[in-house]
Every structure is written in structure tokens, then in C-alpha cells.
Amino acid sequence: MLYPEENKVRTVLSLDGIWEFRFADEDTWRQIYVPASFNNQFTEPKARSYCGIVEYRRSFVVPFCLKGQRCILRFDSVTHNAEVHVDGNLMKSHRGGFLPFEVDVSGIECGVNHVLLVRVDNRINNHTLPIGNETGTAFFGSDNPGIPSVEHGKSRLQGSNLPNFDFFNYAGINRSVRIYTTPQSFIEDVSLVTSIDGDDGIVKYDVSTSGCGGPFLFEVVGEDCSIVASSKNHKGCLRIKGVRTWNPWPWEPYLYTARITYCDDLYELRFGVRTVEISGHSVLVNGRPFYFKGPGKHEDSPIRGRGVDQCLSLKDINLLHWLNANSFRTSHYPYDETMYQLCDREGILVVDELPAVGLNFGGAKNPYKLGNGEYHRSLLEELIARDKNHPCVVMWSLGNEPDTEHFPEDAYDYWHSLYLAAHEKDPQNRPVTMVCCQNDYTKDLTTKTMDVVCINRYYGWYNLAGNLEIAKSALEEELEFWRRVDKPLILSEYGADAIPGMHSIVPEMFSEEFQVEYLKAMNSILDKYDFIAGEQPWNFADFDTQQGPMRAGGNHKGLFSRDRTPKMAAYYVRERWKTVM
Ligand code: GCB
Numbered sequence: 214m215l216y217p218e219e220n221k222v223r224t225v226l227s228l229d230g231i232w233e234f235r236f237a238d239e240d241t242w243r244q245i246y247v248p249a250s251f252n253n254q255f256t257e258p259k260a261r262s263y264c265g266i267v268e269y270r271r272s273f274v275v276p277f278c279l280k281g282q283r284c285i286l287r288f289d290s291v292t293h294n295a296e297v298h299v300d301g302n303l304m305k306s307h308r309g310g311f312l313p314f315e316v317d318v319s320g321i322e323c324g325v326n327h328v329l330l331v332r333v334d335n336r337i338n339n340h341t342l343p344i345g346n347e348t349g350t351a352f353f354g355s356d357n358p359g360i361p362s363v364e365h366g367k368s369r370l371q372g373s374n375l376p377n378f379d380f381f382n383y384a385g386i387n388r389s390v391r392i393y394t395t396p397q398s399f400i401e402d403v404s405l406v407t408s409i410d411g412d413d414g415i416v417k418y419d420v421s422t423s424g425c426g427g428p429f430l431f432e433v434v435g436e437d438c439s440i441v442a443s444s445k446n447h448k449g450c451l452r453i454k455g456v457r458t459w460n461p462w463p464w465e466p467y468l469y470t471a472r473i474t475y476c477d478d479l480y481e482l483r484f485g486v487r488t489v490e491i492s493g494h495s496v497l498v499n500g501r502p503f504y505f506k507g508p509g510k511h512e513d514s515p516i517r518g519r520g521v522d523q524c525l526s527l528k529d530i531n532l533l534h535w536l537n538a539n540s541f542r543t544s545h546y547p548y549d550e551t552m553y554q555l556c557d558r559e560g561i562l563v564v565d566e567l568p569a570v571g572l573n574f575g576g577a578k579n580p581y582k583l584g585n586g587e588y589h590r591s592l593l594e595e596l597i598a599r600d601k602n603h604p605c606v607v608m609w610s611l612g613n614e615p616d617t618e619h620f621p622e623d624a625y626d627y628w629h630s631l632y633l634a635a636h637e638k639d640p641q642n643r644p645v646t647m648v649c650c651q652n653d654y655t656k657d658l659t660t661k662t663m664d665v666v667c668i669n670r671y672y673g674w675y676n677l678a679g680n681l682e683i684a685k686s687a688l689e690e691e692l693e694f695w696r697r698v699d700k701p702l703i704l705s706e707y708g709a710d711a712i713p714g715m716h717s718i719v720p721e722m723f724s725e726e727f728q729v730e731y732l733k734a735m736n737s738i739l740d741k742y743d744f745i746a747g748e749q750p751w752n753f754a755d756f757d758t759q760q761g762p763m764r765a766g767g768n769h770k771g772l773f774s775r776d777r778t779p780k781m782a783a784y785y786v787r788e789r790w791k792t793v794m
Pocket of ligand 1 (some may be wrong): 378380614650669761
């Protein structure tokens with residue numbers, strides 16, 4: 214799916230700004246800002262704990278001058294499910310809160326006001342991705358099973374939209390809404406696969422178009438505007454002599470433009486010439502081993518919630534540079550498309566993750582019997598369709614921390630079919646992973662079948678809490694197991710909460726000193742092994758999550774506080790990442 218582009222033949226009308234809003238049980242409309250989650254824009258507790266439908270409304274007009282153009286209404290994401298009505302007619306229902314969808318409104322009368330109404334469902338349950346917790350059991354802490362009064366309370370909590378994951382269930386129109394136009398004969402989609410042949414780059418391309426048929430031109434344009442290759446065919450293979458490759462930061466992430474003209478249409482797509490492959494214990498980018506350095510992230514900020522904020526995204530990229538990081542994982546859902554555009558430009562590598570988090574009930578229930586496989590696969594296809602051409606995307610993550618321990622065969626069947634689908638659907642055939650949680654790894658049949666083993670481990674925090682010497686030996690003991698699996702391994706999460714400004718002479722849990730000592734301890738073990746392909750401390754910044762006895766004002770495992778003030782750990786990591794490769 215192509216990102217909306219404004220150029221000499223395509224127009225983009227932004228529908229971002231102030232809309233009208235109401236909770237479904239209200240009669241009156243209030244004002245709301247789009248794009249942003251609704252949860253933090255109001256003052257009532259209801260906005261935080263709400264479970265159900267909300268409605269967004271605004272009017273729009275397509276100017277007369279656009280008459281005769283194709284008009285597409287595009288939502289970059291609506292969390293979680295949406296129904297789009299125009300002038301009272303249901304135009305589209307969409308499932309899934311983190312990927313774009315479009316409504317063709319080409320026939321709409323130009324020059325008159327139309328009413329756009331979006332009904333948004335923020336409910337999560339066992340059939341949404343991410344997974345909601347339908348039992349009323351607390352995600353954090355113990356709910357004392359068997360105590361009648363507690364059981365009574367839990368039964369009343371059922372269906373109250375509790376997440377089965379550790380981030381706040383921010384919902385609403387979280388990303389931009391636009392109408393974009395194209396001529397009637399238009400460029401539908403583009404797929405690019407690049408390779409390197411000595412000093413030259415090879416670009417294999419495939420462009421699909423719709424319409425009457427007519428002149429077609431595919432050109433590759435350099436950053437200096439020179440045309441370095443071209444063809445009149447919709448599909449083919451071009452050679453760029455003396456190519457400038459796209460390289461991870463701090464090297465040059467050179468971007469070419471694929472300029473496509475078809476009949477009256479024009480589309481310009483930025484891309485990089487780079488390769489990604491697995492060889493032995495290494496992930497190779499442009500043939501050289503790449504060591505992933507960079508924390509897992511979230512889309513999260515105090516007022517917008519999960520709403521896109523390009524200013525914050527840019528600041529985060531600059532903070533990643535400051536940390537000497539070179540990559541991050543889009544934990545635990547696909548991010549806004551503008552983030553990937555920034556990463557393309559800045560040479561930051563991305564592990565692109567599906568919103569499949571919470572497929573884990575601690576063995577109490579089999580998550581693979583819920584029947585989510587088809588839906589999961591359709592999200593995978595949508596993700597690849599959206600992100601397939603980004604040079605920054607170097608790996609797909611099918612999901613985070615599913616149960617692979619209690620139902621090992623079912624887990625394998627479920628994840629392996631997604632693994633195969635990812636390889637089949639991605640024209641660039643990138644490596645595929647699934648992020649494994651702290652469980653009995655000896656029972657896990659799935660993680661070791663991924664191209665890269667990604668494990669989240671909290672030795673010294675959730676287990677063996679506070680005892681770093683013992684935590685080190687536990688991690689070492691486990692890494693001996695993975696060494697024999699003989700694949701590249703990324704420690705995709707490890708971390709300790711640090712309350713910003715909390716200090717202690719003797720480093721104890723929750724102090725900034727402990728967070729530093731914890732990271733040093735775990736890194737000292739990673740440094741012993743040559744099959745480690747990366748380290749991704751959890752998390753880039755403190756973030757909001759559901760309240761609970763283990764969370765004092767959110768999750769504090771950030772290297773930065775939520776407002777992006779560095780903690781002591783940020784300075785430590787910055788020094789380490791200057792040299793670690
Ligand atoms: C994890 C999860 C992440 C949590 C983190 C934590 O394993 O993948 O979503 O936020 O642990 O801090 O507990």
C-alpha cells in the first residue's frame with residue numbers, strides 16, 4: 214500500500230485537527246483533537262477506563278478543482294476497530310488498530326459539505342490483537358485465587374477491557390486522516406528488491422497500475438537529481454553503476470528515488486540499495502555483520518497517549534543517535550509510517566513487530582485454540598504490504614512473548630505457518646523472528662526455528678530479584694543452551710525499573726544506580742559470546758501502562774524518563790555503544 218504523496222498531479226487534504234466526539238452513551242458532542250488517543254484529552258476517570266464505542270464526527274468538502282479525480286479517504290490507524298460512515302452511509306468496517314485502511318470516495322459530490330462519522334471500538338478481548346484479558350485477573354500481582362471475596366470481585370471485572378499486556382490501551386483516531394487524490398488511471402503499488410553486484414546496485418522492481426493503459430516510465434533518481442537508470446516496462450531489473458548503498462548510521466544511508474510516471478499519474482518513492490541476510494551467527498547488512506544496539510520503544514507520550522507526534526519521533530531519533538544506538542524494535546505493534554520514513558533518512562534499522570502480544574495465559578488456557586491464526590496472518594500481510602519497501606526495515610517480528618512452553622506443538626504449528634507466510638509474502642525475503650518470553654526454554658520448539666533467536670530476559674529483576682551475581686550466572690547458563698542452537702541471538706529485552714531521581718549508595722532495586730549495575734551485569738555476560746547479534750535494553754523511555762501494584766506511575770524501565778530526560782543508565786549505555794560492535 215502506497216503512502217499518500219502530494220506532487221504535481223496528486224493532492225492531499227488533511228482532515229487532522231479539532232473534531233467532535235462523544236462516548237456512545239452520551240447525547241452531546243464535545244471537542245477532541247485528531248490524531249491523538251482520546252484517553253488523556255479529558256478530565257473524567259471514564260476517559261481512561263472506558264470500554265466500548267466512541268464516535269468521532271466532522272464535516273469535509275472536496276473542492277471543485279478536484280472534480281474527476283479518484284478520491285481516497287485514508288486512515289493511518291484507528292484503534293482498535295472502526296466503522297466509517299459518510300453522509301449516514303456505512304462505507305467501511307476495519308479490524309485492527311495499528312495499520313492503515315482506505316475508503317474510496319471518488320463518486321462524492323465536489324464543492325458541498327459531507328459528514329464523516331467514525332465509530333471506534335476500543336475493546337480488546339481474546340480475539341483482538343493485542344489480546345485482552347477476559348478473566349478479570351490482574352496482569353500484575355497476585356489475585357489470590359480461591360478467596361471467595363476476591364473471586365467475586367474478579368467476576369465483576371470480567372469484560373472490563375483489561376489488557377493482557379504491559380502498555381496502556383490507548384485508543385481512538387491515533388494517526389492522521391487524509392483525503393488524497395490520483396488521476397483515474399493510477400499507480401497502484403510498487404515492490405522493490407535491491408542487491409549489490411561489485412560496485413553496482415541492482416534494482417528489481419514491479420509496478421502495478423490500474424486504468425486505460427498508456428505511457429509508463431520507471432526512473433531511478435539520485436540525491437543530486439540525476440537519472441541513474443530507467444525503463445519503460447512495468448517490471449524489470451535495473452543496474453545502477455557505481456551505486457551508493459544505504460548504510461546503517463553512522464555510515465551514509467543514501468536514498469534514491471523511484472520516479473514512476475504512468476498516463477497522467479506520478480509517484481516518487483524513496484528507497485535504499487541494501488541487502489540483509491543471515492550467515493551463521495550473524496545478521497549481515499550489505500554483507501557485513503551488524504550488531505543491533507538500541508532499546509525497544511513504545512509510541513507513548515503524556516497527552517497524546519499513542520497519538521502520532523512527529524516532533525517527538527524526530528526527537529527520539531536524535532536521542533537514539535545520542536545514545537550511539539543503531540536500531541530499535543517497534544514493540545509491540547507497527548508504528549506510524551512517518552517513523553519509518555525518518556529511520557530511512559537517518560539510517561536507523563527497525564525490527565518491525567506485529568501487534569500480537571498477550572497470546573499467553575501462563576498455561577491456564579491454550580492461546581492457539583482461540584482461532585486467531587487467520588486474522589494474525591491478515592495483519593502480517595497488511596504489514597508487509599505497508600512496509601515492504603523501507604530500507605530501514607530489516608526483520609519482521611511476528612509477535613511478542615507468546616506461550617511456547619505449555620503447548621509447545623500447538624505453538625510451533627501456529628508460529629511456523631506465520632513464519633513461512635512472512636517469507637512467502639515479503640518480496641525482499643527479510644529475516645523473520647518471534648520474540649520469546651522468559652519461560653522454560655528447554656520445552657520451547659518454536660523460538661529456535663526462527664531466523665534470529667530473540668529472547669526477553671529479566672534475570673535480576675522479575676526472577677532472582679536484586680541479586681546480580683546470581684542473575685549473571687543464570688543468564689550465562691541459559692546462553693550456553695542457545696549457543697548450541699547455533700543461530701544469531703538478540704537479547705531483545707532486559708531491564709530494571711528506575712524511578713527518575715531515586716538514588717542509593719548501595720545499588721538497590723528501583724534506584725538509578727541499580728539500573729546501571731543491572732545493565733552492566735547482563736552486558737558482561739553478553740560480551741562473552743560471539744553468537745550475540747544485538748542488545749536491546751527495555752525500554753527507550755518510561756511509558757504508561759495499566760495501574761497495578763508493580764507499576765508506580767507507569768513502567769520505569771526507560772533509559773529516559775517519559776519526558777525524555779536521561780537517567781544515569783542513558784549515559785552508561787551511550788559510553789558502551791560508542792565501542793561495542
Ligand atoms: C516484557 C514485555 C514488555 C514489558 C516488560 C516489563 O517482557 O515484553 O511489554 O513492558 O516485560 O517491563 O515487564
